[in-house]
Amino acid sequence: MKVSKKTQKKTRIKLIETAVDLMIQNGYEKTSMRQIARTAKVGDATIYNYFPSKEKIVWAYILHRQECAVAKIAAIPNFETYGLQEQIHTYFETILEGYLPDREFLTVAFKITQQSFVTHSEDSAPINQVFITQIRHFLESAIQREEIPKQPIDSMLPHLILNVYMVIVMYWMKDNSTHFTKTTELMDLVLGILMGVLKQGLIQNCLDLGGFLFRHTLFSQVNSWLDGTIMSNVKTQFKKGL
Amino acid sequence: MSELPQKKRARLAKASKVVLKVAGQHAVHMAKTPFRKDTKKANKAHHEKIAKEIFNALATLKGTALKAAQLVSLELSILPEEMQTELRKACYQSTPLNRALVRKVIQSQLAQAPEQVFKSIDLTAFAAASIGQVHRAKSHQGRELAVKIQYPGIHQTIESDMKILRVLLGKLPVPILKEKSKMIHTMLAEVEARFLEETDYQNEAQNIDWFRQKNTINGIRIPEVIPELSTRSVLTMSMMEGQHLDEWLAGDPSQEMRDTVAQRLWDFFRYFFMTQQRFHADPNPGNYLIGPNLEIGVIDFGCVKQCEAGFPAQLARLVSYYQADQIDEVVSIYQEWGLISKRQPISKIKPGLKWFQEWVTRPFKEELFDFGAHPEYMSQRFSDNFKAVTDIIDNTKQDFVMFDRTYMGLLNIFQKLKARVRLSFD
């Protein structure tokens, strides 16, 4: 029997959600493909038509969250009238919002995927692609409506923003302020600085200098802001990531 | 957005610098004066210079601490009248929250995106509030709403700003600040307690409900809270139509209209103070919206004062004693409240109260007091005569701080309105 595309997609999502729930409950190691299949009411063998391994499910989960966020912001009324900073900020918050029910799992997911998806791999490429396409779209519209001057939006700039995003996600995972107010403040701060550089059309200079200038300004600002002790590894990431 | 720690530190440093600068100027001045002939003139210039510095420092404070600064400086006449007026106008406007931040606050407070919570909402604010901003929205039932959204992290900002204010007031080499340190302490404690209450919109929502239920005053309207759309930092209420008092006044309303508005404001205050021992304690013109038929929409119930049960009656008695010239009774009430220390000899107190007695009872002597015919009335609070009262006051009472703020605030409005008002506590 041929299964329709729609049903296929539904099953895929069902499997991802079930897997994540089980992994949160029992831990990654103790969750088996078989258990996932049974809980999701999918045949023991059928699951392999969708995912060859547990690890791939974790990657698929991250990709799924990214796609959901893109769909969500597309549905926000008048989103095209938002400024660039508002758009990027809303995009970031929307992604985090999506991760919220599985926040503990994110730590596990990052460990399993063995890297922040900054480094390129066969698995991370599609995830990064979704993010970068979205960011590039924001930047292009901002140039079109003359909010920022014309400047090259090659892969360097969106990648820089991807790095910024990763640092924010890491901060968020450890943030214990009510409603993650601290993360929101960090976003506001970092995006504010980024916007300043973009508005002056200086990003290219910064990138030419190997990102040194930008990293320096950003880091010195953020450094004084992040003064909690748990933050030292975020700081290290921050230095490395940029 | 709320203040970031490094900015806070920077402002605290700035505040301490002002203190040092003022202290320095003061020292230089003290050293110079013995050799000066025109001491009086030099003194005046010196005081103006210091006042300017203090003013600059106070005006950098945020929302609530600024209000506290306004109150203390008014109460103690630390600043000359013009600066006092300026400071009252200085209303720190935070940078408004952008749409991403408004979304985030609504999402985290109401657990849904703004467009799900409301049928429609304008994510750009139509009015600034001291610790937040106000948005126009429509409910799914089609009701027009005002949604007040608090700046994230404002609680810490208030605490740190109050610290800055305490540093400023504690260290400035202004003699009156040293002499009245007890009084300042009581005032700041009261003000900080009230203002921290303002950061809990749930508390404000309860106040609105309570006043709405009890309100029987003709011509006074109070908004309705939508409880399911309100939390600690989001307050959703019915939209009140009308113009701010200042805007309305700019439209040149007739004497009768101004009289009606003023009388309604007084009746509203008197009724709740005398019969409920509880009153709306933030009489700034932005908190009254004048609607059709001169109906007054009272908004902003963040600052509401609950007094001790006997306080209003005692205050009314105080006014009657003043009117009947029974100064011994007046003094004994002040002593009971702790405003005047029992150690002060009555012979010193009586002359100090003389001028004040005449001033404070004047509006009560006439059936209708015409503020338009006495344009100088409120500014006499800054005259040298008034200082005689300040000299004999040692402390204040928490109930009295908020009463005084509200009473004086209302009278300021009446003065602005050039209204004829029947003032009485009966």
Ligand SMILES: Nc1ncnc2c1ncn2[C@@H]1O[C@H](COP(=O)(O)OP(=O)(O)OP(=O)(O)O)[C@@H](O)[C@H]1O
């Ligand atoms: N229910 C309402 N209907 C119409 N306008 C409102 C309403 N509530 C608030 N506003 C508008 O928002 C402004 C600020 O609201 P509000 O006075 O409650 O804030 P606040 O934080 O207490 O400010 P402040 O302490 O500076 O008075 C008001 O002056 C008014 O213009």
Ligand SMILES: [Mg+2]
């Ligand atoms: Mg107000």
